[in-house]
Amino acid sequence: MVIALITLAVLLIGAAAAMKSMNVTLASVGYFGFKREMTNQGERAIRLAADALSPTGTLGVAAARMVSNPAQNYSATMLASDASGIPLALLDTTTAGALGGLGSSANEIKMDGDSITVHYLIDRLCVNPGAFAPSHCQVLGRANNFGPKHNNPSAPPQPTYRITVRVTGPHNAYSFYQSTFTTLD
Numbered sequence: 001m002v003i004a005l006i007t008l009a010v011l012l013i014g015a016a017a018a019m020k021s022m023n024v025t026l027a028s029v030g031y032f033g034f035k036r037e038m039t040n041q042g043e044r045a046i047r048l049a050a051d052a053l054s055p056t057g058t059l060g061v062a063a064a065r066m067v068s069n070p071a072q073n074y075s076a077t078m079l080a081s082d083a084s085g086i087p088l089a090l091l092d093t094t095t096a097g098a099l100g101g102l103g104s105s106a107n108e109i110k111m112d113g114d115s116i117t118v119h120y121l122i123d124r125l126c127v128n129p130g131a132f133a134p135s136h137c138q139v140l141g142r143a144n145n146f147g148p149k150h151n152n153p154s155a156p157p158q159p160t161y162r163i164t165v166r167v168t169g170p171h172n173a174y175s176f177y178q179s180t181f182t183t184l185d
Contacts, residue, residue: 075102077124163179164176
């Protein structure tokens with residue numbers, strides 16, 4: 001009888017440990033699912049911003065990218081950022097969709113069923129607005145994949161653009177996503 005009680009106690013402790021482990025696993029799965037949903041919504045904003053900068057978009061021509069355009073959440077100059085490279089306007093959540101005057105609340109993406117709100121900013125990594133010049137802009141050139149060859153054309157310098165996205169979810173949880181790319185000017 002004593003052996004049966006000891007065995008029952010060990011089984012009870014094992015069952016309690018298994019239940020606790022299962023709850024932690026379920027919580028982790030829920031967290032990862034929530035994080036993935038925030039990433040998916042952030043990718044929607046990056047796609048919208050990239051479409052605006054495409055040749056057929058509202059910022060598709062070089063002249064449109066020479067000046068800031070808050071209606072498109074676009075800055076022709078590099079925005080002030082924290083040590084991680086996140087623009088300060090996205091860190092300030094008190095200005096809601098207006099992003100400190102750098103963007104428009106009309107560009108805010110809201111997911112009503114999910115309580116998710118997405119804000120984004122596009123900034124050209126240049127010190128001065130106006131025409132692109134390698135002397136005052138960060139530039140990226142295409143790598144030459146064919147090795148050094150005589151008379152091999154080199155790609156001209158191109159301006160660098162940064163899209164930064166803040167996704168705010170339930171319970172004021174938030175995530176940031178960034179993408180940098182170039183366009184041909």
